[in-house]
Amino acid sequence: MTAGPTLEVEGLSKSFALRRGWTDAVARRKRPAHAAVDDVSFQLAPGEILGLAGGSGSGKTTLARMIIRLVEPDAGRITFDGVDVRSLSGRALRETRRRMQMVFQDPYSSLNPRMSVGAAILEAGRVHHQSGSEHPEQFVARFLDFVRLPAATARRRPEELSGGQRQRVAIARALAVGPDVVIADEAVSALDVSIQTQLLNLFLDLRDELGLSIIFVAHQLSVIAEVADRVAIMHLGRVVEVGPTAEVFRAPRDEYTRSLLAAHPHPAPLRASSKLREETS
Amino acid sequence: MTDPLLNVEELSIAFRQRRGELTVVRDVSFDVGVGEVVGLVGESGSGKSVSCRSILRLMPAHGVMRARAIEFLGRDVTKLSDRELRDHRRHNVGMVFQDPYSCLNPTQRVGEQVAEALRVNAGMSKIDARARTIELFESVGIDRGAERQRSYPHELSGGMRQRVMIAIAISAGPKLLIGDEPTTALDVTTQAQILALMSRLRDDTGMAVLLVSHDFGVVAQVCDRVVVMYGGRVMESGPVTQVCTEPQHPYTRALLESIPRLEAAGRRVRREGIPGQPPNPADVGEGCPFADRCAHASARCSSVDMSLRPVGPSHVTACPFVGEWSDPPGATESSRVGGPS
Numbered sequence: 001m002t003a004g005p006t007l008e009v010e011g012l013s014k015s016f017a018l019r020r021g022w023t024d025a026v027a028r029r030k031r032p033a034h035a036a037v038d039d040v041s042f043q044l045a046p047g048e049i050l051g052l053a054g055g056s057g058s059g060k061t062t063l064a065r066m067i068i069r070l071v072e073p074d075a076g077r078i079t080f081d082g083v084d085v086r087s088l089s090g091r092a093l094r095e096t097r098r099r100m101q102m103v104f105q106d107p108y109s110s111l112n113p114r115m116s117v118g119a120a121i122l123e124a125g126r127v128h129h130q131s132g133s134e135h136p137e138q139f140v141a142r143f144l145d146f147v148r149l150p151a152a153t154a155r156r157r158p159e160e161l162s163g164g165q166r167q168r169v170a171i172a173r174a175l176a177v178g179p180d181v182v183i184a185d186e187a188v189s190a191l192d193v194s195i196q197t198q199l200l201n202l203f204l205d206l207r208d209e210l211g212l213s214i215i216f217v218a219h220q221l222s223v224i225a226e227v228a229d230r231v232a233i234m235h236l237g238r239v240v241e242v243g244p245t246a247e248v249f250r251a252p253r254d255e256y257t258r259s260l261l262a263a264h265p266h267p268a269p270l271r272a273s274s275k276l277r278e279e280t281s
Numbered sequence: 282m283t284d285p286l287l288n289v290e291e292l293s294i295a296f297r298q299r300r301g302e303l304t305v306v307r308d309v310s311f312d313v314g315v316g317e318v319v320g321l322v323g324e325s326g327s328g329k330s331v332s333c334r335s336i337l338r339l340m341p342a343h344g345v346m347r348a349r350a351i352e353f354l355g356r357d358v359t360k361l362s363d364r365e366l367r368d369h370r371r372h373n374v375g376m377v378f379q380d381p382y383s384c385l386n387p388t389q390r391v392g393e394q395v396a397e398a399l400r401v402n403a404g405m406s407k408i409d410a411r412a413r414t415i416e417l418f419e420s421v422g423i424d425r426g427a428e429r430q431r432s433y434p435h436e437l438s439g440g441m442r443q444r445v446m447i448a449i450a451i452s453a454g455p456k457l458l459i460g461d462e463p464t465t466a467l468d469v470t471t472q473a474q475i476l477a478l479m480s481r482l483r484d485d486t487g488m489a490v491l492l493v494s495h496d497f498g499v500v501a502q503v504c505d506r507v508v509v510m511y512g513g514r515v516m517e518s519g520p521v522t523q524v525c526t527e528p529q530h531p532y533t534r535a536l537l538e539s540i541p542r543l544e545a546a547g548r549r550v551r552r553e554g555i556p557g558q559p560p561n562p563a564d565v566g567e568g569c570p571f572a573d574r575c576a577h578a579s580a581r582c583s584s585v586d587m588s589l590r591p592v593g594p595s596h597v598t599a600c601p602f603v604g605e606w607s608d609p610p611g612a613t614e615s616s617r618v619g620g621p622s
Contacts, residue, residue, distance in 0.1 A: 055468040055469070055470065162558050165558075192324040192325055192495065192559060193324065193495070193497075193536060193540055193541075194324060194536060194539050194554060194555035194558075194559070195558060196539075197539040197541070197553075197555070198555075200541065200552070201551050201552070201554060219468070219469070220469075220541065221543060222498075222541035222542050222543050222545070223541045225541065225542065225543045225544070225545045226541045226542075226545045226552065244547065245546040245547055246546040247547075249543055249546040249547075259470055260469060260470065261543065262473075263469040263470040263472065263473035264469055264498070264543060265469075265473070265476075265498030265499045265501065265502045266498045266501070266542060266543065267497045267498050267501035267525040267537060267540065268501060268522055268525045268526050269526070269544075270526060270527075270528070270534070270537055270538065
């Protein structure tokens with residue numbers, strides 16, 4: 001694995017203003033604010049998969065969006081490859097965003113319904129002047145191959161594809177601009193279990209093949225257990241616990257992490273069939 | 282086994298389309314005993330949701346359901362008159378859906394909505410209904426009921442809204458509560474609370490529960506028995522621990538193997554998963570709908586008879602070749618592997 005750039009987040013905070021009710025006005029209170037993300041710090045090493053877990057409203061998505069500056073932070077530092085991301089603008093910001101791509105939860109709304117799959121991937125590559133994008137067919141085929149879709153998919157439109165296939169296209173489009181970091185925001189949450197597994201394996205393959213670093217946002221702890229090297233557990237805007245996934249899940253230190261793990265439903269483990277084991281051994 | 286409450290026999294559901302009919306459920310049979318909690322598991326498009334709605338004869342306008350029988354306490358639901366059907370819906374079965382927010386009236390206080398159900402379904406007076414609402418709130422775990430009943434739906438959290446929905450569903454004291462993915466939109470901690478609530482209501486009132494879910498973990502936690510559906514057919518059904526630990530259908534086994542698990546943390550072994558994708562209802566015909574994704578499939582599977590065969594006590598499978606790739610239940614008792622310690 002090649003040593004790529006490191007992403008570092010320090011003391012990142014964001015609050016959203018709430019409506020000022022008339023009682024607040026009478027009492028001359030300031031407009032109340034909700035701290036969505038509160039003083040969060042972490043590091044993402046090259047080639048690492050960091051899981052970001054927490055309940056709804058814990059600030060996972062806001063944090064993910066702040067990193068690529070889709071949401072402007074109130075305070076804190078984001079350092080990527082030695083550069084302060086918050087000070088960037090114009091061309092330099094575009095370049096940083098190229099290197100940090102996002103894959104969203106809903107592959108139905110994140111793809112343009114009027115664009116063929118090939119056109120969507122090609123456009124992403126052309127906008128960022130990626131090498132090879134002057135040969136559309138080969139360029140698109142290369143990235144479809146990365147996400148294990150046949151080259152013929154290029155001619156199809158999102159509506160003809162299943163949820164899992166659409167999500168693969170969204171990943172291919174993210175890869176087409178040559179990122180170092182991929183932020184997957186609940187990217188497998190809307191998919192069926194059998195398709196989920198396929199995509200989790202795909203993310204693992206991409207990390208191994210391309211040396212990508214991945215921030216994997218998910219509310220399902222078991223999904224994070226399958227892919228993440230390290231995990232950060234968020235609660236009410238704060239990171240309450242961070243560490244190697246195996247360690248955090250086997251011996252959680254924080255009360256909230258423990259309650260999340262205790263509430264996680266899982267079926268009883270399969271009893272291995274002796275016939276099946278013979279086949280596989 | 283308990284006394285039978287619901288018995289669905291050879292249910293088929295089709296949607297009328299411009300050209301012919303699209304069959305989405307084929308020959309589905311399952312039953313629920315009095316006070317039993319049964320899970321209906323399947324991936325999207327497996328037909329689990331429409332199947333459970335057939336018990337209330339809730340069908341979209343273009344839906345056509347045919348069944349040998351849908352018996353509820355010995356009466357065939359498919360043969361009820363409009364008036365009888367209304368009584369069946371009011372008194373026998375309560376239903377809770379995935380999204381409580383879209384089921385509640387946003388302009389009405391939640392207490393009024395529960396009281397309305399009580400007046401209409403149980404024929405209570407306004408005053409009685411108001412008092413009973415507070416009792417119901419207490420039984421579904423909403424504390425400070427007198428205060429909370431004055432809230433509007435948007436003022437409550439998702440879990441609280443789902444509790445209100447459950448209060449409405451059980452207001453007429455139904456014998457069966459159907460939950461159609463009732464916890465899918467909720468956080469895991471809230472989900473655990475709602476599942477515990479449903480179990481407690483069963484214990485307190487003896488009401489049976491039919492829980493429709495895509496999540497085997499959820500079903501394993503609260504159900505006595507489970508029915509596994511795929512491509513509009515029942516693949517396997519049986520006691521939940523049996524099915525989870527010694528599945529007798531290749532689909533159930535593959536599905537269980539592909540579920541992400543907490544114990545995987547730090548293990549760095551990839552799950553095999555199931556290749557391909559769930560079938561489009563239009564492409565499902567005779568034979569096993571799982572055949573083209575199944576590791577054990579052969580040519581004979583495309584024409585196989587999908588009727589359910591017994592493999593253990595109240596455990597049935599649609600795969601006639603199960604003995605060729607798996608051991609009979611209980612044979613591997615001593616060789617238990619994996620799992621949380």
